[in-house]
Amino acid sequence: MENRIYDAAIVGGGIAGYTAALALKNFKTDFLWAGTVPFGEKLRKAERVKNFPSFTGSGAELAELLERQRSAEEIPFLKAKIDGIYAGENFLLTSGKDTFTARSVILATGVETSAAKGARGYLGRGVSYCAVCDGSLYRGKTVVCELSSAAYEEEAEYLAGIARRVYALCRYRGAKFRAENIVAEEGEIAEIVGSDRVGGVLTKDGKTIEADGVFFLKDSAPPDVLVGGLAAEGGHVKVDRNMSTAIKGLFAAGDVTGRPYQYIKAAGEGLVAAYAVHEYIVHEKDFA
Ligand SMILES: Cc1cc2nc3c(=O)[nH]c(=O)nc-3n(C[C@H](O)[C@H](O)[C@H](O)COP(=O)(O)OP(=O)(O)OC[C@H]3O[C@@H](n4cnc5c(N)ncnc54)[C@H](O)[C@@H]3O)c2cc1C
Numbered sequence: 001m002e003n004r005i006y007d008a009a010i011v012g013g014g015i016a017g018y019t020a021a022l023a024l025k026n027f028k029t030d031f032l033w034a035g036t037v038p039f040g041e042k043l044r045k046a047e048r049v050k051n052f053p054s055f056t057g058s059g060a061e062l063a064e065l066l067e068r069q070r071s072a073e074e075i076p077f078l079k080a081k082i083d084g085i086y087a088g089e090n091f092l093l094t095s096g097k098d099t100f101t102a103r104s105v106i107l108a109t110g111v112e113t114s115a116a117k118g119a120r121g122y123l124g125r126g127v128s129y130c131a132v133c134d135g136s137l138y139r140g141k142t143v144v145c146e147l148s149s150a151a152y153e154e155e156a157e158y159l160a161g162i163a164r165r166v167y168a169l170c171r172y173r174g175a176k177f178r179a180e181n182i183v184a185e186e187g188e189i190a191e192i193v194g195s196d197r198v199g200g201v202l203t204k205d206g207k208t209i210e211a212d213g214v215f216f217l218k219d220s221a222p223p224d225v226l227v228g229g230l231a232a233e234g235g236h237v238k239v240d241r242n243m244s245t246a247i248k249g250l251f252a253a254g255d256v257t258g259r260p261y262q263y264i265k266a267a268g269e270g271l272v273a274a275y276a277v278h279e280y281i282v283h284e285k286d287f288a
Contacts, residue, residue, distance in 0.1 A: 005101045006032045007281045009093055011082045011226075012108030014040030015263050016254025018066065019270030020106045020277075021075050027278045032100055034078040034093075036219040038070065039063045040110060043263070052263055062263075081219060083130040085227040087247050096132045104280055106273045107227065107237065107245070107252040109220050111261065116146075116201070118192035119216065126198025126213045129221035131155040134213075138163045141212040144201050146189050147171065148218035155217045156182060167209050169201075189214065223256055234258070243273040249284075251276050 008024055010017045013035020021033040039062075046059030055062060070077070080095040085105060093100040119127055128134035131145070135158060144167040145156050153175065160166045160179035168177065169187040177184055191202040192214055200210040223237050224230045231238040231246035236258040243251045253273040254266035 005090055005103065006030050007102070008032070008104045008106060008277045009034065009091065009100060009102035010106045010108060011035070011085065011093070012040075012106075012110060012254065012256070013038050013077065014108060014110050014254060014266060015043060015066075016110075016256075016266035016270035016273075017106070017108035018070070018075075019267040020108060020253060020274040021077075022069075022073065023271050023274030024277065025073060025075055027274070029274075029278060029281060032078060032102060033076065034080045034082055034095070034100075036079065036081055038077045039066050041219070042110065049263070082226065083133055083221070085250075087227070087229065087250065091249065094133075103284060104249040104251065104277045105227075106243075106270070106277060107223060107250065107256055108254045108266075108270060108273075109223060109226065109256050111255040112220060112222055112235075116189040116192055116216075118194075119189075119214075120222070122192050122194065122198050122214070123225060125196065126194065127192060127216070128213065129216050129218070129225055131159050131215055131217060134215075135159050135162045138213045140164050142210065143167070143213040143215060144169065144189070144209050144211040145215035145217050146187075147175070150175065152217035153177060155215075159215065163213075167211065169203060189216075223252070241272075242276040242279075243269055244276060249280060 007029045008031040010020050010033045024031045043059045043063050082093050082095050084094040086092040091102050091105045139162050142165045143163045146169045156168050160182050166182045168184040175184050188204045189201045190204045237252040237256050239252050239257050243253050245252050251273040253269035255261045
């Protein structure tokens with residue numbers, strides 16, 4: 001555990017998180033910027049970006065320009081998936097076995113794309129987004145995990161060390177596992193079934209797998225899973241004009257707060273959130 005207390009932690013590597021980091025750097029705020037990939041996966045997927053002032057080209061080209069700027073401005077990026085944010089006197093953030101402490105948080109985690117039917121309803125009743133956090137609940141049991149990329153094979157192996165059997169549904173080709181109790185195939189979960197708790201899954205190709213627990217091993221989790229007590233509206237985090245959420249010291253920016261899902265809107269909100277964090281930190285220090 002780091003003893004350092006950051007003034008701010010930015011969670012999410014997309015354009016909202018990056019713009020917030022850029023502004024906090026200018027404010028000379030002590031911040032941590034954590035995400036899965038700098039500038040986010042979505043930016044690199046855009047074939048042609050036509051609505052970003054003064055820029056026309058592919059998302060990958062825009063990412064290159066941003067990387068040049070990030071490097072010139074010396075903005076540090078921590079490659080880490082944050083799997084829990086806990087509000088208290090300060091915020092405690094967990095990433096596997098690592099923990100970080102910050103006085104404020106900007107949530108810039110983007111939007112969830114695939115959501116299997118029933119995933120939300122069974123949350124805390126057999127559905128989890130973090131193998132390290134919840135794996136121990138499934139000792140000797142059977143779990144299904146859906147992996148978004150090979151980066152999550154380690155987490156599935158971790159589950160295999162606890163559970164009796166792990167069914168790994170991989171949303172990519174060429175998965176490789178060492179543990180003998182992992183049954184792997186390409187696939188995706190269509191629906192989670194059960195009664196008061198998870199009983200199994202239906203896959204998109206029509207198969208039924210019985211299981212005691214289901215793990216979605218992917219880059220993002222719904223924001224209210226990441227932080228308890230967030231107010232949500234239509235699946236988005238509710239914010240005011242300063243990007244403040246229902247939790248004191250916690251701000252949100254980008255797609256996570258709602259439509260339109262666009263770079264400029266995300267970047268603009270990242271900037272506003274950084275200003276709000278700056279105000280908040282200065283104010284907190286004045287009254288400490
Ligand atoms: C194919 C495609 C083309 C697009 N084209 C355009 C376009 O031309 N113009 C336009 O304006 N918009 C376009 N968009 C929309 C645009 O990509 C989004 O509006 C923008 O990326 C939102 O930025 P964001 O920072 O809010 O979120 P994201 O870019 O989604 O970034 C969020 C990041 O946070 C990470 N993350 C999530 N949870 C965690 C966690 N717990 N710990 C650590 N990291 C986490 C995610 O993995 C991701 O990297 C396009 C989207 C797609 C999919």
